[in-house]
Amino acid sequence: MSISILRRYTPSTCTLEIMAKESPLSRWTGQPTLKQVRFQLSFDGPHLPTDRHVAVQGDRDQLDRLCDIVEEYVQDLLRQSPAQFDTLLSLTSTESRALSLGDTHRSQNGQIDDRPLHGVSHAGGMSLQPAGALKHALSLGELATSESGPSVTLSTLELFDLANALDEYQADTLSLPAFEQARQHYFSNNWLRVAAVLLLTVGVTATVTQFLPNSSTTNLQTADSLDNSDDQSGSDDIARSANDDPTSDETLSESAEVNLGLEQTPSGEAAPFSDLAQPPRPGSSPNSASENRPPQQRQPSNGGSSPSRSQQPPNLVPSIPPQLSAIPPVERSDRPNSPSASGDIASNDTASSSAAESAPLPSSATMSRQPSAPGEPRSSDPQQSESRISRSAADGLPNQAVLGDPNTIPQLEEIRDYFRDRWQPPESLTRNLEYRLMLNADGSIERIVPLGPTAEDYIDRTEMPLRDEPFVSRIQGGHMPQIRLILGADGDVQAFLEYLN
Amino acid sequence: MPSTVKPSTEPAWNQMPLAIQPDPSQLDNIKAQLDLVLLALEALAGIGSDAILQAAADLQLTDVVADRVSLWRLRQASPLRKGQGRKRLDVEEARSLVLIICHLAKQHQELIRRAVALLEQLTEQGEPPHQAALLGDYLDNFSNTYQERMDHGDETPIAQLTHLALKLLIDLLFYSAPNGSRRLWLALLDRAALPASAHSY
Numbered sequence: 001m002s003i004s005i006l007r008r009y010t011p012s013t014c015t016l017e018i019m020a021k022e023s024p025l026s027r028w029t030g031q032p033t034l035k036q037v038r039f040q041l042s043f044d045g046p047h048l049p050t051d052r053h054v055a056v057q058g059d060r061d062q063l064d065r066l067c068d069i070v071e072e073y074v075q076d077l078l079r080q081s082p083a084q085f086d087t088l089l090s091l092t093s094t095e096s097r098a099l100s101l102g103d104t105h106r107s108q109n110g111q112i113d114d115r116p117l118h119g120v121s122h123a124g125g126m127s128l129q130p131a132g133a134l135k136h137a138l139s140l141g142e143l144a145t146s147e148s149g150p151s152v153t154l155s156t157l158e159l160f161d162l163a164n165a166l167d168e169y170q171a172d173t174l175s176l177p178a179f180e181q182a183r184q185h186y187f188s189n190n191w192l193r194v195a196a197v198l199l200l201t202v203g204v205t206a207t208v209t210q211f212l213p214n215s216s217t218t219n220l221q222t223a224d225s226l227d228n229s230d231d232q233s234g235s236d237d238i239a240r241s242a243n244d245d246p247t248s249d250e251t252l253s254e255s256a257e258v259n260l261g262l263e264q265t266p267s268g269e270a271a272p273f274s275d276l277a278q279p280p281r282p283g284s285s286p287n288s289a290s291e292n293r294p295p296q297q298r299q300p301s302n303g304g305s306s307p308s309r310s311q312q313p314p315n316l317v318p319s320i321p322p323q324l325s326a327i328p329p330v331e332r333s334d335r336p337n338s339p340s341a342s343g344d345i346a347s348n349d350t351a352s353s354s355a356a357e358s359a360p361l362p363s364s365a366t367m368s369r370q371p372s373a374p375g376e377p378r379s380s381d382p383q384q385s386e387s388r389i390s391r392s393a394a395d396g397l398p399n400q401a402v403l404g405d406p407n408t409i410p411q412l413e414e415i416r417d418y419f420r421d422r423w424q425p426p427e428s429l430t431r432n433l434e435y436r437l438m439l440n441a442d443g444s445i446e447r448i449v450p451l452g453p454t455a456e457d458y459i460d461r462t463e464m465p466l467r468d469e470p471f472v473s474r475i476q477g478g479h480m481p482q483i484r485l486i487l488g489a490d491g492d493v494q495a496f497l498e499y500l501n
Numbered sequence: 502m503p504s505t506v507k508p509s510t511e512p513a514w515n516q517m518p519l520a521i522q523p524d525p526s527q528l529d530n531i532k533a534q535l536d537l538v539l540l541a542l543e544a545l546a547g548i549g550s551d552a553i554l555q556a557a558a559d560l561q562l563t564d565v566v567a568d569r570v571s572l573w574r575l576r577q578a579s580p581l582r583k584g585q586g587r588k589r590l591d592v593e594e595a596r597s598l599v600l601i602i603c604h605l606a607k608q609h610q611e612l613i614r615r616a617v618a619l620l621e622q623l624t625e626q627g628e629p630p631h632q633a634a635l636l637g638d639y640l641d642n643f644s645n646t647y648q649e650r651m652d653h654g655d656e657t658p659i660a661q662l663t664h665l666a667l668k669l670l671i672d673l674l675f676y677s678a679p680n681g682s683r684r685l686w687l688a689l690l691d692r693a694a695l696p697a698s699a700h701s702y
Binding site for chain 2 (some may be wrong): 012074075077078079080081082085086133134155156157160163164167168171453
């Protein structure tokens, strides 16, 4: 595994490099899959002699913390009144630190500026504080090394360049290749979550097939009967035939591995994920591989919760059943592995759809797929199967209840309906908005987490209900689900269950 | 105050969230701030109304800042001005000015960087900023124009104006970044909570 530098940001006075190792999963996903993301930040401005260059390294979490600290500090700096700025300009280091400890400052006209010049601190020991004379002390905390010392003093220009590099990094995160995230950080990093979605499409494809209830392998017949069906919204037949994929076992383990923070590793389902990931049929896969995911569209005929799913053209129906028949039956007893995987699939789907615009996925399981010749036996396009299956799964169809998928709750459809009635994307919006909604057991919103700056900026235009307002129906079992909501720039609405607490 | 935000196709609008609606007294502060930042740009880079109007045209904001008269009116809205700016500046106008300011700051980023670098150097050496010609000219221009235009401007001590000018110079540096308009907007909303007099001397 080689370490590759994904991004390098080089403002004048520092260099920020983002590095990662390529995961062996890359060969199965057909695109770079990265892990162990790390950064190196060097203060190496031309004005500094080489022996005064300072470099620190850390992981993504530490980098994100640094981003937060710097952003907050810069805003604090800008927010200062001129009187406070005087202080920053003229004080010595000691005096400015004393000021930053909370003393208020009287402006020249005798008014008390009620927001003293604080520094910004963060867990991990990192902090940024004014150091007098237009300087700023960055305490490195856990990033400190023997070479760097505990802190670095930055000039205002260095702070500016650092802030810009970090801003650019944050803006780029959505377009970076997928990252395999440490399990314990699964729900802790929005950026990773979104980026990781890129990884998961192929894994999801096969995985989805794992979580539908088993049905008879004789569903070849059933599948064939679907050839003539125009109804993509998913009859039970489609769902059942989807379960017939003999390769589903394979996909489960792989997708579990690639899924963010997936705690469980499916046992006994070793499965050559590669089998599913690789285009089984030369005829169909190259088509799908070469096509980019089309823009999301709303499908009136079904829930349309996943753009990829919802966009499957009717002519895809004939092709799917033969492939679905290739899907091995999924035993209900496999269910223990299902919840997390399905949840991940949901989030994967979400991520896939949200990443659609930013990164075409060669192995996209979605509508890019060309219909394969009807009647072709099991070989397979697991991706097509996946899209069928996931679509029906996402649509909350009656067969969901039949299948007993624990990862779809009726509230998902309620959420989709709620926003479909209200969501009107502004013309200026070019990206999808993603939010994490934590629901209370009574169906009201406990917390809304906008994922990304665009989502933050547009939240007041989404008609998002307020916290503790009635929203959806009571959740059976007293769960407090965590839902991923995607409001598309094209007006599409999707909602997925991430986590059923 | 009701928002008069019109639908805009400007992608930069999404840099300036309206989650916080400034109330009228806060808008006063915002007006003052915007006028001062523009004053700093004028004093440093010789930016006149032509450049501002050109920026408005480049950003397709001519429906808000159409000509010299509307520009003058917007800037006169500042409560610090002589005549005390009774014009209400609506949110969309404020946002437009933010975009224009950051666009101009970006165009002149090299100059701003040079000025800040000089300021840092001189400050570290304990020397007055006027020692550098670029800074000296900037400070003189700023003080003169401020005194000319602002109510009680000529009563404001030069030392205070110098500090105000230097603070605005640092601010301009941060506004010249790609996400400068977001930074400026948030800073305006944050500072709007402070009394208007805190922004002047």
